[in-house]
Amino acid sequence: MMYRLAPHADEWIDRSIIVNFFFEGKECQGYEGDTISSALVAAGVPFLGRSFKYHRPRSLLSFSNHDSNTLFQVGEVPNVRGDVTPLRAGMRVSAINTFGGLSKDRARVLDRLSSFLPVGFYYKAFHSKRLFPHWERMFRALTGLGRVSLDAPRKFTAKRYAFCDVLVVGAGASGLSAALAAAAAGAHVALVDESLQGGGITPLRTPNSTLEALLRKLSQSDKITFYSATVAAGYYADHWLALAEPLRMTKMRAKAVVFATGVIEQPAVFRNNDLPGVMLASAALRLLACYRIAPGRTIVIVAANREAYEACLELVANSLRVAAILELRSTLQHSLEDLKLARRCEDLGVKIFTASAPYQAIAASNGLLKAVDYGPIDSSGTINSQAAKRIECDSLLMSVGWAPASHLLAQAGGSTVFSPEIQQFVPKELPAGIFVAGRLNGVFEFNSRLDDGHRAGTDAAAYSGYGETRGSEVTRSTRCPSHPYPIVEHPAAKNFVDFDEDIQVKDLQNAIQEGFDSSELLKRYTTVGMGPSQGQHSNMNALRILARARSMSVSALGLTTARPMYHPIPLKLLAGRGFHPVRRTPVDAMHGALGAMWMPAGNWRRCEYYGVSGETRDASIAAEVWAVRHAVGLIDVGTLGKIEIHGPMAGEFLDRVYAGNFSNLRVGMTRYGLMLDESGVIIDDGVIARLAIDLFYFTTTTSGSTAVFRELLRLNALWGLECSLINLTGHMAAFNFAGPLCRAILQPLIDIDLAEAEFPFLGVREARLCGVAARLMRVGFVGELGYEIHVAANAGIVVWKALMSAGQDRGLRPFGVEAQRVLRLEKGHFIVSQDTDGLTDPYEANAMWAMNMRKPFFVGQRSLRILEKRGPRQKLVGIEWDGASHSTLVKESHLVIDGVNIAGRITSALYSATLKKWIGFAMLNPDFASRTESLPNREIYIRTDSGKMQLARIATIPFYDPKNSRQKQILGG
């Protein structure tokens, strides 16, 4: 049982402030500065959680940021890491994954059934498709972590971008030294550590004046920003790291990075190594130094390195009783220093048993550790259980080895190699700008780590432009801090390799025997390393078991890759507001007041139609169409791409990028342009106006405006023609003002004569409209007399208001995208990327009239020569039908059926109130399209959502005003 010791000057707790909180509904007390876990164990709470699979009682194992035994539900927040989360007054803490509370967990029966739950159990037992959903529900309920509250308040979590010259990850001895060295060279440094304070995972030994001096220098430095309680959870390209702080995510861009992430202590594997009371020696030292908590009254240490003896001396110095050290190594003769430390321990009354290993830990009736059975081991590590003896103890500490925290290094592209001398993966090749220091680098002694940190920090600062490199060699440890196989077999198992997923030695051995014998396969089949601690305490031992089973070296097998985020972080740090700007036209504000119903169009928002109270959507759209056909309508087309091209070769450029001819376009006239890609597919269309011999103004589609302009810039760079392009899309407001009455309404507002002879169909004029400079194009667009009006963005509202009020008494209605679609469909205009797809060429879309094959060159021309010979693969045709009932409503993408075959699809289908019938486009199989010519009434069948067929006819287009007499204003037409 753990308990709190007398105060100490360097402790992290403030005993003058008592913090009250609740655990499993009962009131507990801790001190200010405690973490949840330290407060609980100091309060004498025996169990902190239940294991994931067998629901075994668990307490502290590593007392670090990686332990899965100490995940808690705190109020509405699930899976809080109790070892590092500061205690707060009034916290309601409970264990996760229990049925009926921690102490009386009904699922603890699973521990007795464990022999019926071997590895791969799910795959083997529950593959029946019929029963699987049943089992799935049962296991979902039985296993799991904390509960997500669906009623939790929605809180936004801040994101921040930060920059530094040198980022140092890890504030242990080497990290501190690196940060101070880089700062001394003049670099701006960010220092990150997952702990609440700097100093490293191995806590302050009393007294360590050197480390204290470093921490003091850190707090005084104005060049170093220290991120405590922060996990650098992922490395991304070009030294970009995700720093998961308690309440926000910082995306840190560094010029150079020093990884001083250190090593993570590894457990020994023996039967019942998960009993409450068995923990890592580093955990006990941290409890002792920071929170003044004793691991127990009688302590036994499982040892295989020097750190075990140092820990022993530290414990004894704090008046704790260490009964024995079980030394896995057969002798300490190899290291004089180890031998000296062992002698000092023995002098203090600690019994040392070399070549001995724990055979099993023994639990008392209350579930806590009461003794350990140990026995002699031979050179291969096999234990002689017959000769096992028992020592009473209530704390068993493990100090058998370390694994490097090399996740970020691997993500950064650094390679590692296994060093048999120190039984650890050490860095081999480092990418540019990446530096490694300290125990991660295989440097273990305190003064060497300080020096290695200084070297890495100096070199990193030099890489980012401050000072000179030191460039000296790394001095790796000459002693071996890790045991090659700290794993003891037991016939009754429960010797856990992975504490998160309750994976025992035999589980791994069985999986290997079943053929899952590579690190990657073993991980996926057994789930070793896939729990909340992400293998920090299990991957190395699992790899050792695999290597031994396959008689291979650890280095030949290699570790699995830890992808970002290597450490689980709260989803709130990842979730965020998207950066999706919505573009608004210059007259956007006008539409809202008129009842605009919005729709997205590319990244613009456009008005679909103007809702009028008491009118249905369809009625509003029909009324808007009627206004354009019979009076006048106004639509905001400010979303169109608007480009100017200047220069003597502007016409030549347009000749090359559009299928039609533009160098012969007369000044003051416009022409429709069709843009193709290199394969001859239609990608965009627009209207090109010639304002001067060397100046054209042209539009692109709304959705294509960005990509088209970018491609035109590329082609201009490629060809090097004497011309230049300006994107005016956002600079200009644009409207289409159309309908039989539009000219009469517009004339009083403008300073030019709009008479047919002065401003004919397809003309373009520059004029002053309502006192502002405007460009007007007389285009067909909706098939009525109409003007496309372009003015500077800041004049948009003035002109819009003027046109609206001038037309007020003449039946003017503003119209939206939906009415525009009806109007344009009535005129038989296809919409690029609505009626055409990524394969449609001009032959298929009947747009040959818009291209000039006699030109020397245009983009797509060469492919069209091939396509012309080959003939179309599909054919766009106009279709019409009557009186659709609701059950046979035709929609876009419905199929055209020919007998039992699919003969095409519908690309547009709208009701024309003008023509009193349904009209649309269909993309048909060309054979079928030509066969329909011989059919009576050219009838086709469309299969609707209900499965019922709708009969339609192939029609000649345009559907409305086939001679175009209205837009051209031909009298009597």
Added chain:
Amino acid sequence: MKLLVCPLNGPRPVTEFAYGGEVRVSPDPDACSDAEWGNYVFNRSGSPGQKYEWWCHAASGFWFIALRDTTTDLVIATYPAEFVQTGFSRVRPQ
């Protein structure tokens, strides 16, 4: 996030750039066969190695050429787009 050094704007995050594909020389449309043209239009080399690529700094609309090693994703040099007409040199232009 990856950084790309734009010859005009300096180092910028890669999300500010648009990729324009490998720089490829079109065969003479008037002289080549249909098969040659089809190969040019539809086939791309996916083999890893050093490639000249079109990149556009979207915010400023500036196109340039980057010599990129597609195995390591490292940009070796960048060139103004005019180099497409005049040919490349291995020296990074200032």
